[in-house]
Amino acid sequence: MRKIHLLPLVLLFLFAFTQACQQAPQETYEPEWLGETKQEIINTIEDQFQGFSRTMVEVGYRYQELYWAGIDENWEYAEYQREHIEEAMEQGFIRRPAREASSQQFISVALPEMEEIIRNRDKDAFLQNFTRFTASCNTCHAMEDVAFMIVKVPEKRYSVIHY
Ligand code: HEC
Numbered sequence: 198m199r200k201i202h203l204l205p206l207v208l209l210f211l212f213a214f215t216q217a218c219q220q221a222p223q224e225t226y227e228p229e230w231l232g233e234t235k236q237e238i239i240n241t242i243e244d245q246f247q248g249f250s251r252t253m254v255e256v257g258y259r260y261q262e263l264y265w266a267g268i269d270e271n272w273e274y275a276e277y278q279r280e281h282i283e284e285a286m287e288q289g290f291i292r293r294p295a296r297e298a299s300s301q302q303f304i305s306v307a308l309p310e311m312e313e314i315i316r317n318r319d320k321d322a323f324l325q326n327f328t329r330f331t332a333s334c335n336t337c338h339a340m341e342d343v344a345f346m347i348v349k350v351p352e353k354r355y356s357v358i359h360y
Pocket of ligand 1: 248249250251253254256257260282296297299300303330331333334335337338341343346348
């Protein structure tokens with residue numbers, strides 16, 4: 198029986214394979230408004246993410262939703278909003294690390310306290326605590342030189358979510 202020489206076949210296959218890989222079409226990207234160079238594109242994306250005010254607009258909304266969720270005793274929704282406030286703040290600190298120090302009280306006291314109250318489904322404690330929670334927002338505002346931005350417990354409901 199004729200002996201098949203495998204080595205040349207394997208080498209040939211490997212050669213063909215690497216050639217095919219090199220010739221595979223490169224994924225191209227045609228920037229529209231992001232910029233031309235890689236640096237320009239990255240800068241535009243960073244600008245579009247915006248700074249801490251974007252975070253705060255989100256936190257302001259979620260803070261109000263959290264309040265009405267507590268009034269409704271819709272504890273699942275309350276925890277959902279509390280958690281998303283935490284997430285939004287954490288993402289904000291990635292963009293603006295200098296803001297993090299002033300938020301210590303809010304992150305390590307106000308948010309965990311609120312989490313426990315929600316877990317206990319305790320409306321009285323929620324209402325009592327909400328003023329302190331709000332004060333914690335304002336403490337950070339004072340520390341960050343935006344004391345003129347005074348957060349107040351909501352009086353009017355704009356939420357589309359009702360229990
Ligand atoms: C890091 C500490 C910090 C904490 C904690 C904090 N804020 Fe702020 N907040 C800021 C800063 C700083 C600004 C101004 C943002 C800027 O100038 O880019 C701001 C601005 C705002 C604004 C105005 C946003 C706008 O541009 O229209 C709202 C609303 C707001 N905060 C709500 C809240 C609420 C509600 C809480 C608590 C649940 C809270 N903030 C907690 C630092 C904080």
